[in-house]
Amino acid sequence: MELKTLVAKLEALSTNLEVAQTVRERVRIADRIYEALSEIEQRVETFVVKEIGQPGGVETVLKAPSIRITPAKGRFRESTIAEGGKILLKEHGVLHGKEIERLLKEDGYRSNSDKFQNTMVVAFRRDGGFENIGGNRWKLKDGGLPFTPQRFPREEREANENTH
Numbered sequence: 001m002e003l004k005t006l007v008a009k010l011e012a013l014s015t016n017l018e019v020a021q022t023v024r025e026r027v028r029i030a031d032r033i034y035e036a037l038s039e040i041e042q043r044v045e046t047f048v049v050k051e052i053g054q055p056g057g058v059e060t061v062l063k064a065p066s067i068r069i070t071p072a073k074g075r076f077r078e079s080t081i082a083e084g085g086k087i088l089l090k091e092h093g094v095l096h097g098k099e100i101e102r103l104l105k106e107d108g109y110r111s112n113s114d115k116f117q118n119t120m121v122v123a124f125r126r127d128g129g130f131e132n133i134g135g136n137r138w139k140l141k142d143g144g145l146p147f148t149p150q151r152f153p154r155e156e157r158e159a160n161e162n163t164h
Contacts, residue, residue, distance in 0.1 A: 003043050010036045027122075030092040036142055038110060074108015081120050089130070089140045097121075098134040 013033045013105050075091040076084040085105045088095060095103070113119050117136070124130035124138065131141045 003040065003047075006036055006043065010040065025077045026127060031153065034111075037112060041110075076104050077108035079109060081109070081123040082129070085138070086129060086140065087121070089138060094133065094137055094139045097138060100138065
């Protein structure tokens with residue numbers, strides 16, 4: 001997909017996000033926005049590397065703080081926040097939210113969110129396998145990691161209405 005097409009797709013998704021009626025719908029659209037942003041970032045990076053002709057030289061040429069070259073490798077590159085959080089908490093037991101964020105990003109998780117901690121809390125609560133033990137410190141819930149997503153009251157009501 002061309003860059004202009006991706007930008008148009010991003011614009012359409014932002015419009016859809018503004019008019020979305022349910023939290024679930026907003027989350028789905030936001031996820032698609034992140035995917036589009038990631039693809040745009042990859043296209044721009046590929047273009048810059050092609051223009052410069054030296055992949056190792058990109059970081060030295062692009063010194064603007066708003067441009068970030070994300071490593072192509074990392075064990076959390078293809079993970080969700082919840083998946084990566086589970087792996088980290090299995091390894092470390094208890095971690096502060098900022099430490100989870102740092103470890104995820106250092107090992108390939110990509111996010112441009114200015115409010116990563118808020119996004120992480122929502123992801124952890126939706127997954128249901130995490131426990132905030134206070135002070136933004138997290139651990140895995142006792143009794144394993146069953147997938148038990150939490151629903152918001154409105155979503156629960158809508159789900160019940162749709163089954164009757």
